[in-house]
Amino acid sequence: MASRFLSVISPEIAPEPKRTNPRSSVERRAIEIDDPVERLRYLRQAMKAPAARKRRRGSATIALLIVPLLVGLTPARIQSVESIPQVLHAEPPPAPVWDNTDIANVWRVEATKSAEVYSNGLRIELAYATNNRPRGRFPIYSPDGGGPTHYGEAPLGIVYHTTESHLAPFEEEATRRLKQLGQNLLSALRQAHSYHYLVDRFGRVFRVVEESQTAFHAGFSVWADSAGVYLNLNDSFLGVAFEGQTGAIDEVTPAQIVSAKVLTDMLRSRYQIDAGNCVTHAQVSVNPEHMRIAAHTDWAGRFPFVELGLPNNYDVPVPSVYVFGFGYDAAFLKSAGMSWKGLDLAEQQIRTDAGMGARSNTPRYRATLQRRYRQLSARSKS
16 A cells, blocks of 8 residues: 655765775675665665675675765755655555455436435435536645655545534434434535535435535545555545544444445446445544644544444555654644554554664654655645
């Protein structure tokens, strides 16, 4: 999915001093490698040769070799490189791997002015559907420190939300109040172009913003998969909201879960969306000012992944943490009501990558990743 990072040193290398002794095979091979990062990687691997004799003989040679290969870097040049942080990943952190073989074939059976009906029983109400601006081409960033490697146009994922709106007790006596609150909510969401879909407390699915249009549901957000890194997911991901409140006793109803399942199946079928890209708002939202994750905490815990036919994506390493160095606080963990395995994996990767450089440490490395986020974020706005 996403990569691991190491600070890159300038490729400007001072000429090697003349030698009278013939070079070792390791030295000759290292000199042939132009990229300094690849050169260092090769040297490290050479130092880990399994044979004890080679280790004893090679380590001294390689240690002497690394110094002349890295000398000659002027302070001005080093500063220019650091001004645009470049980072290199090691192996990705362990995470579940999925393909699209689990995507059911769902097709539209009927369409009228008021509703659409699908082969899996999904019914989408169209009374509140509206347009916004057309979905824009969105950049997919390289995880190794560069700019966009390519661009996307179709939705690549789904972000699940709760509306955090006023609720009434989900009881028969409150039916009239429940319906009125739902209508008020739909009108407000339609005006603000907040989500593509709303699943109300009775399990009815309403289209709010047309799928071909952008909904303003994700704001500052980060996710990543094997294709690259995504910033600000309004264009790249669809927004699906449950009418509900985070932490409420009846946060969602059984009817909402059933409807969200068939809606998810339809969207995944239509756009061939990977299960790993079906995530919650709390997993992707970030606060750039404080460099913390979960600027919004809806679905920070207890999302019904299994009931929706999805893997537990709380186990996925959180990209905003290990790609861009975002942190989190105790208040967030309390709101999550749990310890995310994905957070633990991401933090473990930060510590591992920070130790890849002899002079590196975790705070300094995290600051480098955060600086990279700010620069990419500024470019995406320009």
